[in-house]
Amino acid sequence: MTAPLLSAQGLCKRFGAIAACRDVSFELNEGEALTIVGESGSGKTTLLNLIGGALAADAGEVVYRLRDGTARALSSLTEAERRALMRTDWGFVHQDAARGLRMGVSAGGNIGERLMALGDRHYGRIRENALEWLARVEIAATRVDDPPTTYSGGMRQRLQIARNLVTRPRLVFMDEPTGGLDVSVQARLLDLMRGLIADMGLAVVLVTHDLAVARLLSHRMLVMKGGEVVESGLTDRVLDDPQAPYTQLLVSSVLAA
Amino acid sequence: MTARPYNFAYLDEQTKRMIRRAILKAIAIPGYQVPFASREMPMPYGWGTGGVQLTASIIGPDDVLKVIDQGADDTTNAVSIRAFFAKTADVATTTDTTQATLNQTRHRVPETPLTADQILVYQVPIPEPLRFLEPRETETRTMHALAEYGVMHVKLYEDIARHGHIATTYAYPARVADRYIMDPSPIPKFDNPKLDDCPALQLFGAGREQRIYAIPPHTRVVSLDFEDHPFERTKFDAACEFCGAADSFLDEVVIDDKGGRMFVCSDTDYCQKRQEAQKKDAAE
Amino acid sequence: MNALHANELLRVEGLSKTFTLHLHGGARLPVLHGVSFTVAAGECVVLAGPSGVGKSSILKMALGNYLVGEGRILVADGERVIDLARADAREILDARRRIIGYVSQFLRVIPRIGAIDIVAAAAQESGLDRAAARERAASLLARLGLPERLWSLPPATFSGGEQQRVNIARGFAGRHRLLILDEPTASLDAANRQAVIDLIAERKARGTGFLATFHDEDVRLRVADRVVDVSRFSDREAA
Numbered sequence: 062m063t064a065p066l067l068s069a070q071g072l073c074k075r076f077g078a079i080a081a082c083r084d085v086s087f088e089l090n091e092g093e094a095l096t097i098v099g100e101s102g103s104g105k106t107t108l109l110n111l112i113g114g115a116l117a118a119d120a121g122e123v124v125y126r127l128r129d130g131t132a133r134a135l136s137s138l139t140e141a142e143r144r145a146l147m148r149t150d151w152g153f154v155h156q157d158a159a160r161g162l163r164m165g166v167s168a169g170g171n172i173g174e175r176l177m178a179l180g181d182r183h184y185g186r187i188r189e190n191a192l193e194w195l196a197r198v199e200i201a202a203t204r205v206d207d208p209p210t211t212y213s214g215g216m217r218q219r220l221q222i223a224r225n226l227v228t229r230p231r232l233v234f235m236d237e238p239t240g241g242l243d244v245s246v247q248a249r250l251l252d253l254m255r256g257l258i259a260d261m262g263l264a265v266v267l268v269t270h271d272l273a274v275a276r277l278l279s280h281r282m283l284v285m286k287g288g289e290v291v292e293s294g295l296t297d298r299v300l301d302d303p304q305a306p307y308t309q310l311l312v313s314s315v316l317a318a
Numbered sequence: 319m320t321a322r323p324y325n326f327a328y329l330d331e332q333t334k335r336m337i338r339r340a341i342l343k344a345i346a347i348p349g350y351q352v353p354f355a356s357r358e359m360p361m362p363y364g365w366g367t368g369g370v371q372l373t374a375s376i377i378g379p380d381d382v383l384k385v386i387d388q389g390a391d392d393t394t395n396a397v398s399i400r401a402f403f404a405k406t407a408d409v410a411t412t413t414d415t416t417q418a419t420l421n422q423t424r425h426r427v428p429e430t431p432l433t434a435d436q437i438l439v440y441q442v443p444i445p446e447p448l449r450f451l452e453p454r455e456t457e458t459r460t461m462h463a464l465a466e467y468g469v470m471h472v473k474l475y476e477d478i479a480r481h482g483h484i485a486t487t488y489a490y491p492a493r494v495a496d497r498y499i500m501d502p503s504p505i506p507k508f509d510n511p512k513l514d515d516c517p518a519l520q521l522f523g524a525g526r527e528q529r530i531y532a533i534p535p536h537t538r539v540v541s542l543d544f545e546d547h548p549f550e551r552t553k554f555d556a557a558c559e560f561c562g563a564a565d566s567f568l569d570e571v572v573i574d575d576k577g578g579r580m581f582v583c584s585d586t587d588y589c590q591k592r593q594e595a596q597k598k599d600a601a602e
Numbered sequence: 603m604n605a606l607h608a609n610e611l612l613r614v615e616g617l618s619k620t621f622t623l624h625l626h627g628g629a630r631l632p633v634l635h636g637v638s639f640t641v642a643a644g645e646c647v648v649l650a651g652p653s654g655v656g657k658s659s660i661l662k663m664a665l666g667n668y669l670v671g672e673g674r675i676l677v678a679d680g681e682r683v684i685d686l687a688r689a690d691a692r693e694i695l696d697a698r699r700r701i702i703g704y705v706s707q708f709l710r711v712i713p714r715i716g717a718i719d720i721v722a723a724a725a726q727e728s729g730l731d732r733a734a735a736r737e738r739a740a741s742l743l744a745r746l747g748l749p750e751r752l753w754s755l756p757p758a759t760f761s762g763g764e765q766q767r768v769n770i771a772r773g774f775a776g777r778h779r780l781l782i783l784d785e786p787t788a789s790l791d792a793a794n795r796q797a798v799i800d801l802i803a804e805r806k807a808r809g810t811g812f813l814a815t816f817h818d819e820d821v822r823l824r825v826a827d828r829v830v831d832v833s834r835f836s837d838r839e840a841a
Contacts, residue, residue, distance in 0.1 A: 174468055295667075302668040309624050309625055
């Protein structure tokens, strides 16, 4: 089997007296979706930021395997390399779509930006690409020139996804991607995401507190509490046969409709 | 010689040195915005203080200064600044582009081609071409440092999406020496080609924003565009009413209350010279 | 010794399972111990015993859905043998994709995807191209008597029996060598039960091994080659 795509080793991060991340390690393979589950304050968002390189770890390392096969420690990347990675091989879907989009730029411009950043200079082709992606995320083509300020929350999320996937990244980070959306909108978005993840063979690191989303989207799961990973394993195994006390509590607390 | 109440050209010598150092840096890194400690000038921000500080730092007693504002020598801005330097530096001034060693301009490039012993000083309001899409200074500096200019083409893309063509008609972004992207100040895009491979030194000063940048002589300056929407020079449907020029930038002048208008050369010196030449020809 | 006999697809050895209920003061609930049996290619092994004895738990451990307490679960993978009790997440996912198929008791409904697409996706995962996968899905659904007008609809609004038939089709759509069936005929009528029995027989003839539980005595008699009485491994009295 091939080497892992992403490998986190002994990650630690403190904010003053608070240990937000304590010795967290895991591996992620190509095409695998991993959920980091936990309640507020569990450290899951900190972990996501550490893996994504937005925060520097106090200890430990994150190693990523580039497209050419070389394994690089994130801390060894130059600012230019990291930013280039974020524009090509990685995607980041924020909970608040406004953070992941240029709200004043049309949908087409938002999707095309990465292509233009990579040197694409043909307006017609860029626009075609944008239209293709709008179709894939189920946004009407007539909306291509509208800015996301005119979009609903669900549409903004879908646009954010398109903007990130246009360069065919291999790894996508998602932070509560369905948080705050209406239930029916969530369902549609989750289905879309599931399909895209499968079609494109994306590796995903998903942070959520919603166990149903975790079950639907991911193969594997890490349960975090107080900065530590209290349990990990296959998503269905962790949810159906939880071992740790906290996991058992989480699973039993979920209300069924 | 009477004692001047001001130092030569108003600024103290240390300030001039500081600005000259910034200019040298700017020339060494074409298109890169060099921060400088902009001084308080006896005119408000927005009235050309950047250009004035540049001129004040490099002008010498033997220089001949021309100042234009939107191409004209006789508008308020041009008149005031010319008077300012006449008073503080006692230099000769002119309206003749070919006679000037130092040309300060607001929002136009003279029609008459410049030569190697001339300097063109531009007044710049907003030096940062990325500012409209990225408000954070920290971020734009990083983008310039890493040459992350994708967002500039996003702006042009938006133009085409909205108007069917690149609608930017002034302050049209250009790439200098294949490296930095700059805002050439609000000159009409008609003038952009003049920046490329110009024999004269071009200096840009923004007083309020405290930046200086430069295009050394004979530097490659390419205006941004798309392969399928290439940069096109503006063409006018008319010719100058006074001198008949079909290749200069024209101002539209409303002449009555009924919507009557005429088109006139924006560059008054250029127009004047052409008219004089035509009179001479007619006389012969 | 991690070897299987020539024809063996699955060997369970000394399997035990105990649940620890942390929410109830850490109460331990032993369920099974010392479970041992094998499944060979082309045979159907049925787990029998009273309700709650742990039949489902064994199936789930064989799938990697439940953690194993003690023991081994050896699975044939071509020349290799995998111990599912010790395999990591990646290996189990790989095994589920290629070797071990599953028909669960209840269809976990994915919103918005039509019944035929659910089944076709499973066929595609096993290597069929889009068109062939869809054909296979259609033929399975037809055999199981699911009305064609339902094929393009998401199963959320189907009856229990209809959902179960989609589940079964999905499980049989791939090319797994070992199929695990958990009460597959519980909500089916006689005609559809027969269709399932036929499907099992066909796959057995092609070498697929089955590990299953059947509530229905009648079906059990018709498909089982061997019956394992799970109650002899039960810890329930002891608890």
